[in-house]
Amino acid sequence: MKPEVLERIRAMKRASQVARAGAWRAADAIDRVVLDADERHRRRIVLTGESGTKFLLDLAEVTALHGGDGLVLDDGAIVAVIAKPEPLVEIAAPDAAALARLAWHLGNRHTELQVAGDRLRMRRDRVLEDMLAGLGAHLAPIEAPFEPERGAYEHGHDTDRGDDV
Secondary structure, three states: OOHHHHHHHHHOEEEEEEEOOOOOOHHHOOEEEEEOOOOOEEEEEEEEOOOOOEEEEEEEEEEEOOOOOEEEEOOOOEEEEEEOEEEEEEEEOOOHHHHHHHHHHHHHOOOOOEEEOOEEEEEOOHHHHHHHHHOOOEEEEEEEEOOOOOOOOOOOOOHHHOEOO
């Protein structure tokens, strides 16, 4: 990296702590960043809020951020995390056993899923949607924030979401 870029990064505000949703007052936020599910699974990246606050997200390990969380800047100010709505499909089944079967088929294809009550959500994928329909799933296209389950072995070991600076 060029020395002038490194110097700008060193001088930038940093967020090295996450205040979880409900643990801080959203009205106190100085800015907000709107991020999709992939963008909310990070360790280190330069972000710019909607009002222009530029800062380095610099967490100790890869962390799944959620809508309503706050990124605590080094001066104590907080930038709100907003979960960006994404094109999803909501998956329903006649009973729990059928839903578990659908989840198994999706897991077998390493598909990210969100558990939403008695339904599943995934990003839109025509091929997978056709498969699910063929297995008897009831599908409803929606646009909503995506909060996929993170893998049990994924915590702190995701090299694809590490250093984007």
